[in-house]
Amino acid sequence: MKIIATSDWHLGNLFHGNDRLPEHKHFMDWLLTQIDEQKPDALLIAGDIFDNGNPSANAQSAFYEFLADATQRCPEMQIVITAGNHDSANRLEAPRALLTRHKVEIRGNIRIEWEKGDDGERKRIVNYDDLIIPVRNREGEEIIVLAVPYLRSDIVQSQNYSKGVNEFIRELTQRARELHPDGILLMMAHMYATGADIAKNDASEKIIIGGQEEVSMDGWSNHPDYLTCGHIHKRQRIWNTDWARYSGSILPMSFAEKDYTHGVDLVTFEGRKASVRQLVYTPQHRLRILPEGDEELSPKDIEKLIETELPDRTDGKLDEHFEYLVLKVKLDTVSNDEISSIEEAVNRKNAVLCKIQKVIPQSDLHTTGSNTKLQSIDDILNRNPMDTLKEAFFIVNKTEMNDEQETMLQELLDSIKNEESN
Numbered sequence: 001m002k003i004i005a006t007s008d009w010h011l012g013n014l015f016h017g018n019d020r021l022p023e024h025k026h027f028m029d030w031l032l033t034q035i036d037e038q039k040p041d042a043l044l045i046a047g048d049i050f051d052n053g054n055p056s057a058n059a060q061s062a063f064y065e066f067l068a069d070a071t072q073r074c075p076e077m078q079i080v081i082t083a084g085n086h087d088s089a090n091r092l093e094a095p096r097a098l099l100t101r102h103k104v105e106i107r108g109n110i111r112i113e114w115e116k117g118d119d120g121e122r123k124r125i126v127n128y129d130d131l132i133i134p135v136r137n138r139e140g141e142e143i144i145v146l147a148v149p150y151l152r153s154d155i156v157q158s159q160n161y162s163k164g165v166n167e168f169i170r171e172l173t174q175r176a177r178e179l180h181p182d183g184i185l186l187m188m189a190h191m192y193a194t195g196a197d198i199a200k201n202d203a204s205e206k207i208i209i210g211g212q213e214e215v216s217m218d219g220w221s222n223h224p225d226y227l228t229c230g231h232i233h234k235r236q237r238i239w240n241t242d243w244a245r246y247s248g249s250i251l252p253m254s255f256a257e258k259d260y261t262h263g264v265d266l267v268t269f270e271g272r273k274a275s276v277r278q279l280v281y282t283p284q285h286r287l288r289i290l291p292e293g294d295e296e297l298s299p300k301d302i303e304k305l306i307e308t309e310l311p312d313r314t315d316g317k318l319d320e321h322f323e324y325l326v327l328k329v330k331l332d333t334v335s336n337d338e339i340s341s342i343e344e345a346v347n348r349k350n351a352v353l354c355k356i357q358k359v360i361p362q363s364d365l366h367t368t369g370s371n372t373k374l375q376s377i378d379d380i381l382n383r384n385p386m387d388t389l390k391e392a393f394f395i396v397n398k399t400e401m402n403d404e405q406e407t408m409l410q411e412l413l414d415s416i417k418n419e420e421s422n
Contacts, residue, residue, distance in 0.1 A: 002269075004031075004038065004040045006265070007046035007230025009050075011024050011059040022284070023284045028062065031281075036073055040074070041137040041143075042077060043077060046082055046084070046228055047150055047230035048190065048230055049084070050086060050092075054091075067102075082188055089109045128171065132147075143183075148168075148187060150191070151164075162213070162214055165191060166216070186226045188230075190229065193216075194216040233260065248261070248262060250283075251283050255354070288310075290309060298329070302327055306327075319350055357399055
């Protein structure tokens, strides 16, 4: 049995204001070529198909065009899709009845049924059977796919989210063992596993502050034969096991992820043993940060670096493999005119400028704190906490806090303030 596992496509994503639909189509064309070559028995897409719950018509059209092409090129291949935390489960499941007839199974919602118990109270019953999908190849071999969409708190219904998710997926696995006692079980899920390596100083994976969403699998002896997971963008093993892995995102979602290796996992079963190989995909547009080291460059030095490091545009136009660019410039030397000059220099190159990142010179770091003019204890107490946090972040990381980080911290501060007022 041969299976391609992938996740975190984020169709409809805007990268620093740039529409990535051409990049996603580039990936989907590449994936169709892999399907042609590998002839897999199944394609699994484990969540975050779209970047938000209300994707554009163009993003949805591109996705369904891909499904149409994939089922036509490899009609024996089963496709299983689950919703991630970015997806609208209802929207994703809307064409389920139609797609099922073309060997495409979508699971976004958890079916809940209610039964009256002996005590007369209504009892909540999870329809685990709806998430258990047998996949067979031409030789009659079978894998049982356990399709677990992102589990929201209303489904888990536990004060401890990790415990609730644990109970859910263990009960699902047990139910699959009952229905298919000799079956090979492959679970696909979308969650944050304890110990996962995430992008530092970045909120693109939207991990909940404090780790309330972390899921641990300690002591799970009755686990599936293999677990492929979405949500974390870096390809890696889960819980230091041989049977669980994140396949990773298909494109970098921020500059913090620029050094990740992207692609899809080719999972091959021989009996119950799963071997995994990454089919490496090279994104259409490279991410660059200049300077690449810790040099502290002035605007004029940055302009010289742009001239030497970046290729020119062809006839003044970007080609299909332009680069996304971040520039790091010394904070104390930048004026608006110099910023404009840097932007003009980039506009002559085969690159799109995403951000000019102002950095504090090393020589100024030790004096940064003394430059803050706080005259008294009252000044300190009345100061906006966000200003203090941003300044501390600047001192530690030598870079400004990005918009997502600032929004996350502001939400935390607002939450603390609301708790104190209640």
